[in-house]
Amino acid sequence: MASILEKKQKKKEKYTLKELKTLGHQLLSSREHINNLPLLLSFISSSSPPQHALESLLSLSSFFTPLLPQVCSSAKYSLSSSKDDPEFIYRTWLKSKFDDFVNSLIHVSLSPQSEDTLRDIVLDTIMEFVKTANAGxxxxxxxxxxxxxxxxxxxxxxxxxxxxxxxxxxxxxxxxxxxxxxxxxxxxxxxxxxxxxxxxxxxxxxxxxxxxxxxxxxxxxxxxxxxxxxxxxxxxxxxxxxxxxxxxxxxxxxxxxxxxxxxxxxxxxxxxxxxxxxxxxxxxxxxxxxxxxxxxPIIDFLTRSYDIGGVISVMALSSLFILMTQYGLEYPNFYEKLYALLVPSIFMAKHRAKFFELLDSCLKSPLLPAYLAAAFTKKLSRLALSVPPSGALIIIALIHNLLRRHPSINHLVHQEYGCAATEDDTKEERKLVGDEDEADCSGISTSSNKPGFDHFNNEETDPVKTKAMKSSLWEIDTLRHHYCPPVSRFVLSLENDLKVEAEVAVKDFSSASYATIFRDEIGRRVKQVPLAFYKATPTSLFSESDFPGWTFKCEDISEEHNHNSTKRQRMECS
Structure with a gap:
């Protein structure tokens, strides 16, 4: 095979640029020189010299352009002609050579060995054939x-x-x-x-x-x-x-x-x-x-992507939300899948800002059942204990909006006992869950009604069965003592503004990070600088008043230290 290619290459090298021009003129002048076509076609290659390939291309392009209507209509002509017809044979052969010419042009345009100038001319020739080959x-x-x-x-x-x-x-x-x-x-x-x-x-x-x-x-x-x-x-x-x-x-x-x-x-x-x-x-x-x-709308692709979970579901949420709000798509398990996306890792995801904005929009409907709004509120408040400060800011904003939009869950702000606020929505929730054992709120003291018991099941994947309506937002109360000052300040400000109907713009907090929080803190003007000073030098890390019932004996510690040092000296001398 290699020897055949070498022979063909040597035959190509014998032809000069002037001889190729002559072959092209002969092909264009008379059908008698039709055999020049395969020879010129052999030079349309990335391995040929660029000038030779260009000269052959120009000649063949000039030859085929006026014949394109005949070449492309050869299939229709074959239906009314016999196979022995010389004209039919000629057109069929011409069609096959045109196909070879197009294939050669495509190969040259894709070859990395082709020069840019030759590639540009090849592309123009291909697109010209595309425009004019079918009678305009x-x-x-x-x-x-x-x-x-x-x-x-x-x-x-x-x-x-x-x-x-x-x-x-x-x-x-x-x-x-x-x-x-x-x-x-x-x-x-x-x-x-x-x-x-x-x-x-x-x-x-x-x-x-x-x-x-x-x-x-x-x-x-x-x-x-x-x-x-x-x-x-x-x-x-x-x-x-x-x-x-x-x-x-x-x-x-x-x-x-x-x-x-x-x-x-x-x-x-x-x-x-x-x-x-x-x-x-x-x-x-x-x-x-x-x-x-x-x-x-491409509903199947989006619902399949939304069911995958993880980052893919988060990224599919934008398109799915558009289909639901603008195209009337009904997706029964939408909120259940959305609830499953609320995991700590979502607060570090790349597209978390868009996700939380969409989450806020999805929970905005006044037709949202109270038990479902309570489940999302409670899930977010539980996540506030394990997410970074930036995530805590987003959670506080989301929960504030949920409380403003759904007044029926405002009892979650302060609810000491599980059955203290059981209304129509909690009755509906118990019917859906099938919870007959804990439906009795007649005053019978059970272990689940004791102070400090949280009915909310954080491991439950179905928001209907989480029993969020019987719980309280004690997690948000812990954020008042958060180690990050912006979080504690934000909680206190929303507690004061809880009666205000205005909602919080989640997009103002959705892109927050450690860097943005630190930048805002160092840019704040502090009116009073807290100072720590002592009238007497402290003798211990903690005072006894901080820990009632505990005694810190510094003397015993020093005596034991001296005893150990004396014992170490004796061992070194021996």
Whole structure:
């Protein structure tokens, strides 16, 4: 095999640039020199000298361009012609050589060995064939082959990805391409390239602002001609207005069809087994760049992502929230899944700011049952004991808003006994839970009604069964003595403002961290500086008044110390 390639390479080297020009002129002048076509085609390669490849490309492009309508219509011609017809044989052979020419161009454009100048000309030639090969209409078959080669390429092709991202016809091939990928072994690089192309295609709103985008967005895939401009200049004003109305209706129809193709492309892509990095990138931008332009919301993908748990569920919450609020999606287990996301690690997650803002929005509905609002309030207050100070600030803001929105759970602020505040909501909760044993609040003293007993079950995953309505927010009371001053100050300020109807903006605290808290503290103006001084030098770390019943005998400690030092000296002397 290697010897054959070497022979072909030597044959190529025999031809000079002048001889290649002569072969091209002969091919363009007469059909008698049609055998020059395979010879010129052999120079369209990344291994050929750039000047030789460029000269062959120009000759073959000039040869095929006027014949494209015949070459592309050879399939229709074959239906009305016999296989023995010389014209049919010639067209079939010409079609196969054109396919080889396109494949060679795609190979050169993807090869890292190709020079930039040659690659630019090759790309222009491919896109010119795409525009004109189908009698002035878009040729999706050539474009699909080009896109297929880019996605399956083993080499980085960022420049080509950017080129395709500016092309609205990519949606047409994307659905078909994603289907072929789904049936084969998929590499992560191929999926990453597909995502890069899909995520960088301009939105439909920008189509009217750019001439190129408007040209590529026409659904009929027809391109403007000078004759149309001349006819428009000769029309009357009434005809121009009529044409504008027809054009606007046509554009609206095109927009609907393009939206459908956009939806099919994304749905086909989201069915692929996405790598975790691509998965996260998709969820980050899905609610802003994709969902508003879909004709059918991608409910299955989002609900499946929301059920995964962890960071993936947090990132899917934004898109799922949009579907529930704007598209009327019913998701029965939504609050149960949301309750499961309240774990200490969520306060260190990368996208925690957006999550807590959405959490505050999800709990804003006045139709939220009291027992469910109490479960979230109690879960957050329990988390306040184990999260960083920044997380405690967020929790205090969320709980303050919940108490303001749902007055029926205000008894949680101070409830000493479990059955002290059992109203209609707690009765409903007991019915849902099936708790018949503790439903008796007639005054019988049980172990669960003793002071200091918390009915709340923090390990329960179902918010209905947590018995939060029988508990109290004693955890928030402990934050009044928090070691971080901003936390204790925030709790005290909200205690004073509990009767105020204004809610707290969670977004002001959702991005807090140790760094932001420290920066705010050192920037505060302190009116009075606390000083610690003693009239007499202290003899112990703690005074006896701090610990009633305890006695600190410093003399015994010193005597024991002296005894041990004397014993150590004796041992050293011996």
């Amino acid at each position: 209409n878009f040729h999706s078959a050539i474009y699909h082959r080009f896109l297929h080669g880019i996605v399956y390429s083993e080499h980085p092709v960022h420049m080509l990805l950017d080129l395709l991202a500016s092309n609205y016809f990519t949606y047409i091939s994307m659905e078909k391409l994603a289907g072929t990928l789904e049936a084969k072994e998929i590499s992560e690089s191929s999926i990453e390239k597909l995502h890069h192309i899909l995520s960088h295609i301009p939105s439909f709103e920008d189509a009217d602002k750019k001439d190129d985008a408007e040209m590529w967005s026409m659904l009929e895939f027809s391109f403007g001609k000078k004759e149309d401009l001349q006819k428009e200049s000769m029309q009357s004003e009434a005809e121009v207005k009529k044409n504008k109305k027809e054009k606007s209706k046509k554009n609206m129809l095109n927009a609907k069809k393009m939206k459908l193709k956009f939806t099919k492309a994304w749905i086909s892509f989201l069915r692929l087994p996405l790598p975790i990095d691509v998965y996260k990138e998709v969820l980050v931008t899905l609610h802003q760049a994709v969902i508003p332009h879909l004709s059918n």
